[in-house]
Amino acid sequence: MAATLVIMSEALVARVRNISRVIYAAIALLVFVGDQSTKAIVESSIPERQIIPVIPGLFNITHVKNEGAAFGLFADSPAPWKTVLLIVISAALLATVVGVVWKTRRLHWEAGVGLSLILGGALSNLVDRIRMGRVVDFLDFYFRSYHWYTFNLADSAIVVGAGFLILQVLFVE
Numbered sequence: 001m002a003a004t005l006v007i008m009s010e011a012l013v014a015r016v017r018n019i020s021r022v023i024y025a026a027i028a029l030l031v032f033v034g035d036q037s038t039k040a041i042v043e044s045s046i047p048e049r050q051i052i053p054v055i056p057g058l059f060n061i062t063h064v065k066n067e068g069a070a071f072g073l074f075a076d077s078p079a080p081w082k083t084v085l086l087i088v089i090s091a092a093l094l095a096t097v098v099g100v101v102w103k104t105r106r107l108h109w110e111a112g113v114g115l116s117l118i119l120g121g122a123l124s125n126l127v128d129r130i131r132m133g134r135v136v137d138f139l140d141f142y143f144r145s146y147h148w149y150t151f152n153l154a155d156s157a158i159v160v161g162a163g164f165l166i167l168q169v170l171f172v173e
Helices: 002-045 082-103 109-132 153-171
Strands: 051-055 059-066 135-143
Touching (some): 002 059, 002 135, 082 109, 109 153, 135 153
């Protein structure tokens, strides 16, 4: 009887683990598709560098091509190896995230959601870098003359995902 209960509980744990992975994969796919779709809409409907005010004094939509890393790092670098380096680093980080998700027997939901958001966003930006050597950024937040770097949905997902991981580290056993 006890052996049967142990086998049944192990099967239940395995099933829940597989369902969790499906949910995490769905989150990553949703981020990827959402980011690719919004970038395609921006590229097809907004000329580069055009600014469309959404909330005057706070938020614009624009069309910027970012050949650098996050926050415009290395964007002005003329180094011919820049894009290749960014692709290699992004691919290595993606492989690390996938490895962590795959090998971890049980992820707290905060870590699972966080890694899923990071995976979807990083994969979308990686695809853009491989395909075009750059990413499209379009979300422009500012206050008076202080502008944050223009970013996209993938960047947002990566930052929110990192926030979930920080929450998990700080507040979960």
